[in-house]
Amino acid sequence: MSDSKIYDVPEAFARNALLDTAQFEAMYEQSITDPTSFWAEQAEKFLHWDKHWDTVLDWDFSKGHIRWFEGGQLNACYNCVDRHLETRGDQVALIWEG
DSSP, rough: OOOOOOOOHHHHHTOSSSSSSHHHHHHHHHHOOOOHHHHHHHHHHHOOOSSSSEEEEEEGGGTTTTEEEEBBOOOOOHHHHHHHHHHHTSOOOOOOOO
């Protein structure tokens, strides 16, 4: 037996959210009904590509075959750190504890 509980989002969190519920649901719907264009849009919007991809998504779940952004090339360090230097250069980018 499991209990299902619903917790309301605190108003302060909701005010600072990047998306409202309707926007989230629209994005989710697009990600399910048209994953190729959805992920292409996200990749264009949020990543810098050194070489643009040829194919966004190639998959065959029955064979366990999944490939994302085939032919594309990017630099993870640039996308995670370097491109933010101009606007966030004074902020800590990474804290490492080993």
